[in-house]
Amino acid sequence: MPIHKKGKRVTDAEVKEVLALLDRGKSKSAVARETGISRSKVYRLWSEKLARDADEQAIQQREEEDRKKPCLQHVFIMESVIEDSPSKTAATSRTEKIIEVKRWRLCGFEERRSRFLQIN
Numbered sequence: 001m002p003i004h005k006k007g008k009r010v011t012d013a014e015v016k017e018v019l020a021l022l023d024r025g026k027s028k029s030a031v032a033r034e035t036g037i038s039r040s041k042v043y044r045l046w047s048e049k050l051a052r053d054a055d056e057q058a059i060q061q062r063e064e065e066d067r068k069k070p071c072l073q074h075v076f077i078m079e080s081v082i083e084d085s086p087s088k089t090a091a092t093s094r095t096e097k098i099i100e101v102k103r104w105r106l107c108g109f110e111e112r113r114s115r116f117l118q119i120n
Contacts, residue, residue: 010041018045069109077103 010018014037021031028046032039081099095118102111 010037010045015045018042019049022046022049067109077105079103 014035018031018035018037021034022028022042022045026034028042029039031037032042035042079101081101095116098115098117100113100115102113103109
């Protein structure tokens, strides 16, 4: 392939070919030799690809962290389940375990909280 002259634009097909070769693990110099595109242009395409990949990774990581948190603007449904404690004391008092479940409707996040209530 002829070497690109200074100032000549790289076509979309050449960009795809360079990125495909870089994805396969070829070095930037080897890609430049194979395609005939200057090393500086190959390096620029490679650095742009790295920046895009890093941005996508950061976005995915933020989305995963957001999925673990409840969405504050969404409405949640609260359920309370009362369970009698199996152990009864000799006195007349007994304890009940109350499990509160907050379930956000839109994102499906659940938050559980247990508390004990003593009844005399």
